Amino acid sequence: MTIRLSIAAALLAGAAPAIAATHSIVPGDGAQEALQEALILAEPGDEIVLAAGRYTLTDGLSLDVDDVTVRGAGMDGTVLDFTTQQGAGEGLLVTSDGVTLRDFALENPKGDGVKSKGADNIVYHRIRVTWTRGPHPENGAYGVYPVESDGVLVDGVKVTGASDAGIYVGQSHNITVRNSIAEANVAGIEIENSRNALVEHNVATRNTGGILVFDLPNLPVMGGGNVIVANNLVIANDTPNFAPPGNIVAGVRRGTGIMVMANDKVLIEDNILSRNPTAPIMVIAYTQEFEDERYNPLPRDVVVGENRYDGGGYDPQLEGADMLLAAFGGELPPVLWDGLGSLSAVEGTAGWNLNLTEAGKGLGAAQPGPLAVGTPGQPFDRSGIGAPAALEQRLGG
Amino acid sequence: MKSFGWLACAVAALSGAMIARAAPPQQAAVNDAAIMGDGMPRLLSDYGFFDDAGAQLPVAGVHPYRLNTPLYSDGAEKLRFVYRAAGTQFGAQGEGLLDLPVGTALIKTFAFGEGSERRLIETRVLLHRADGWLALPYLWNEAQTDAQLAVVGARIALTTPAGQAISYRVPNKNQCKECHGLSGEVVPIGPKARNLSHAWLSRMVADGHLDTMPQDADQLPLWEARESAPLTAAARAYLEVNCAHCHQPGATASNSGLDLRWEQQAPEALGIGKRPVAAGRGAGGHLFDIVPGSPDASILTYRMASPEPGVAMPELGKATVDEEGLTIVRRWIEEMAP
Numbered sequence: 001m002t003i004r005l006s007i008a009a010a011l012l013a014g015a016a017p018a019i020a021a022t023h024s025i026v027p028g029d030g031a032q033e034a035l036q037e038a039l040i041l042a043e044p045g046d047e048i049v050l051a052a053g054r055y056t057l058t059d060g061l062s063l064d065v066d067d068v069t070v071r072g073a074g075m076d077g078t079v080l081d082f083t084t085q086q087g088a089g090e091g092l093l094v095t096s097d098g099v100t101l102r103d104f105a106l107e108n109p110k111g112d113g114v115k116s117k118g119a120d121n122i123v124y125h126r127i128r129v130t131w132t133r134g135p136h137p138e139n140g141a142y143g144v145y146p147v148e149s150d151g152v153l154v155d156g157v158k159v160t161g162a163s164d165a166g167i168y169v170g171q172s173h174n175i176t177v178r179n180s181i182a183e184a185n186v187a188g189i190e191i192e193n194s195r196n197a198l199v200e201h202n203v204a205t206r207n208t209g210g211i212l213v214f215d216l217p218n219l220p221v222m223g224g225g226n227v228i229v230a231n232n233l234v235i236a237n238d239t240p241n242f243a244p245p246g247n248i249v250a251g252v253r254r255g256t257g258i259m260v261m262a263n264d265k266v267l268i269e270d271n272i273l274s275r276n277p278t279a280p281i282m283v284i285a286y287t288q289e290f291e292d293e294r295y296n297p298l299p300r301d302v303v304v305g306e307n308r309y310d311g312g313g314y315d316p317q318l319e320g321a322d323m324l325l326a327a328f329g330g331e332l333p334p335v336l337w338d339g340l341g342s343l344s345a346v347e348g349t350a351g352w353n354l355n356l357t358e359a360g361k362g363l364g365a366a367q368p369g370p371l372a373v374g375t376p377g378q379p380f381d382r383s384g385i386g387a388p389a390a391l392e393q394r395l396g397g
Numbered sequence: 398m399k400s401f402g403w404l405a406c407a408v409a410a411l412s413g414a415m416i417a418r419a420a421p422p423q424q425a426a427v428n429d430a431a432i433m434g435d436g437m438p439r440l441l442s443d444y445g446f447f448d449d450a451g452a453q454l455p456v457a458g459v460h461p462y463r464l465n466t467p468l469y470s471d472g473a474e475k476l477r478f479v480y481r482a483a484g485t486q487f488g489a490q491g492e493g494l495l496d497l498p499v500g501t502a503l504i505k506t507f508a509f510g511e512g513s514e515r516r517l518i519e520t521r522v523l524l525h526r527a528d529g530w531l532a533l534p535y536l537w538n539e540a541q542t543d544a545q546l547a548v549v550g551a552r553i554a555l556t557t558p559a560g561q562a563i564s565y566r567v568p569n570k571n572q573c574k575e576c577h578g579l580s581g582e583v584v585p586i587g588p589k590a591r592n593l594s595h596a597w598l599s600r601m602v603a604d605g606h607l608d609t610m611p612q613d614a615d616q617l618p619l620w621e622a623r624e625s626a627p628l629t630a631a632a633r634a635y636l637e638v639n640c641a642h643c644h645q646p647g648a649t650a651s652n653s654g655l656d657l658r659w660e661q662q663a664p665e666a667l668g669i670g671k672r673p674v675a676a677g678r679g680a681g682g683h684l685f686d687i688v689p690g691s692p693d694a695s696i697l698t699y700r701m702a703s704p705e706p707g708v709a710m711p712e713l714g715k716a717t718v719d720e721e722g723l724t725i726v727r728r729w730i731e732e733m734a735p
Contacts, residue, residue: 036549040570058552062571086552087566089712095571095578110707111677117652118581140707141677147652164677171652218665219654219674220646246673246680246696288672291665 020045027053039063039070050104052077058086060109062093069394072104075128075158082109090115090145091129094122100394102126113143113159121151123394131161135184135242142168143185146175148221153387155179155395163242164249165190166207169197171221176387178202186243187212187252188234193219197227198386208241209252210234210276215262216248217286217295225264225300226385229271234258236275251287253278253317260299262286262341267380269305273334277315281307281351285340285359297359298341303376305346309334312350319363327368328352335371344376427458427480432502432524441520441535441544446480446504451517451541453506458483460606464592465617466634469719470507471565472558473518478504479588481606489611492591494584501525503585509555509565518553519567520544523577523585530583532573563716572713580647590614591659592638617659623725632729633659635722639711655686668697669733676700679708689733698727 023038023046025031035055038048044067052073057080063070072078082091091109094101094116105128106113113129116122129143143159146152147170154177159166166185169175175197182188188204190212191197197213204210211234215224234257243250252259255278260266262285273280281304286297313332318324324332335351337343340359345351351371354363428445431438438444448454455461459480467475481487482500490496497503503523510516517537524531535544536551550569556562568575577583590598590611598614601607617634618626637659643650644657653674656666665671668686673679673696681699688694700710701723709718 033549036569036571040548059550059566062569062575064571064574085706086564087706087713087716089707093571093575095574110705111679111712112675117649138678141675141679145675147675164675168675170675216674218671220651244678244680245682246684247676248672248674 019043020047022046023048024051025049026051027055031055032057032059036061039065039068042068044068044098047071050078050080054079054081056081056084057091058084060085060087060090060093060111062095063099064095066096067098068096069100069102070104071100071102074103075105075126078104080104080106082106085110090140093117094119097121099123100125104128105130107132109140111140112145113140113162115142115145115147116149116152117146118148119146120149121388121391122146122149122153123391124152124154124157125395126156128158129162129166130159131163134161135163135186135239136161137163137242137244139163141165141247143182144168145170147171150174151388151391152176153391153395157181158183160184162186163244164247165212168192169194171219172197174384174387176200176391181205182207182210184239186239186241186249188237190214190249191224191227192216193221193224195224195226196385199227199229200231203233203235204237205233205235206239207237208239208243208254209249209256209259210237211258212249212252212256213258213260213263213266214248215264215286215296217290217292217297222292222295223264224262225266226381227263227266228380228382228385229258229266229268232258232271234271234273234276234280238275238277255279255313255315255317256282258282260284260302262295262297262299263302264296264300265303265381266299266301267303267305269303269307272308272310274310277313278317279313279332279336280309280311280334282336283341283343284336284338285356287360287362289360299343300341302341302343303345303380304335304343304349304351305376305380307334309350324368333371337371337373338366344374345371347375427456427482427502429482429500432480432482433500433526437531437533437546437548439546441522444502444522446478446502450543453508453517459504460601462588462593462597464587464638465594465615466592466620466623466631466638468587468638469715469722471563471715471717473507473509474515476506476508477587480504486605487601487607489590489607489609491611492613492616493589495588495590495593495607495611497525497585497588499525499527503588505587509557516555517541517544518555518565519547519551521568521573523583530577530585532577532583533570534567534573536567557717559717559720561717565716566713568713575649575713576642576711578649579642579645586642591616592634628725628729628732632725635725639719639722643711668695677707679710681708687730687733688735690731690735692727692730695730698723698730701726 047069050072090112091106097120100123102125131139141164152175158181162185165187166182170192184206188207257276257280259282312334333350339355354366480502485498488496506520536547537544551567623631636657641657
């Protein structure tokens, strides 16, 4: 039976190079060197298989060979333990294209968990990154961290304890983040300065903010937009912000569900939002002053579709919260907009508006009132949004 | 055609035999095939760069050089050499990197300890092959007779000149690329004309190794004479040499938006009033990379002053804080008009 199956698998994989090799790594003495050596000497098409067990690693790992798969024995079976890491800025750094990372975990990396930079068409599948002490400002910044890449599929990952964002996709194009769990991070899932991103079927809970879609100035890649945030469970994001000050997410208010800052064309629909005490949905302009002629600080063409709200901002972390709560009858409506840029919402969407007239000048000029915006015009253009379909084929097994 | 090829082989074989018989070993030539071939030579001696490897005495054609301002590497003494292949010539390209043609090798040995106590730890080579530069690390043996390829690098317990006991990191092959990678290629970092002395460059020109004297050479101050150099030049030279290989467009830290190259003049790109992007706890509670007049409030100096992985900058190539470099950069920020 086994034999027949592997023959079938071999036939199916006919497109792969016939010479693809498997490098098997086991935990224990010398595992650090054996694993890093395999990551360096692998040829395109090879698979590096990490046997179950706990690997004690004192240095960051890196992969710079295209089309390599790194496969463990499950996100609870194969654990790369970086608790005693002495060097490098992340647990695993990937700088090559076509890489698949699957079925293993990283614990307590000193910096980021897995960073892939300029690594096109990467798949993260059933990867777990955990800072085991829970929320702490000295935890690493990002758990899963693809940046400057075209083609990113994050599926079935789990990140806990990141002091910035659990799953962070930055300065990238053609992205899907789905079926993943982001728990007890500052930001659960963050899409930053990126285009054509689909964020769906995720659970974001116990973060400070659940799902953030940001566009920031002064970065090599700007002009974030074409983002769909749909069918996510965004619940109880009520962890006090533990980000080190200075980082943009340090300004995220405890209790934010889904937040859009700047960006062009974002659709938020079919999400379930419950127990996000500041704002289940927040749409605002970039809040700081900036000098960058290329940058547009406003949220443009943001669409709030049908979502399920279990209440709104019942304990907002906002200046003048008591007065606001009193003015809105004890609880803020679910959608908060600062009044800058352009927003539409399906009929019946309850919200409130700060009615700001200028970006980057703080909330001093706010004149809060009920949200009154138009309904969405033509259907949201979904073309080209999400990771390339070819990446899905690597998810089998 | 065929017979000519055969003839050439015969001549090569003959001359090889003659060298082996007649020439004393110290006049051995560099093994161009090791530099140019497809493989990763297992031993440093395979290249034949040195007459006396332990003493770091190079053969003819392998030229020692120094940089005005060098990269800090835990206080290691660094011995740098460049090998020019026969039939090639280095080219001047303004103040930037010398044009080092295919066949060139750059060799850098890291040593700790003085005089008879000196121990060679590792030698990193950069080989210019037909398909680009290849970076390889070699680890010295106990007997100090040869160094062996260590693609995965190593950790070595040693004491720095400042007296700190550290776990010294020999980088692995990928980590070489983290610093030497630029827009998808591996490139040399050090031998830029602006960081090489007039004296060395003119000797290279006079001896026919370099085609012409580069314009705008020798701009970065001599590090040991930094106190007499303009403060801005000393600090900017330090940042160029220690940070800019990653912090520039197309390099490892490009996504930070921070550009610390010598030629960068835009204050925001240099970090002045620039907010961090992905610094995480590396920001240390500070809001900007550089706050003019306030090194204590600047992320740049906070990260330079930290020995802790995840906070410390540079991320690779050092385990200790460079107090001298930190002092210069702090003073530069201090004297910057707010």
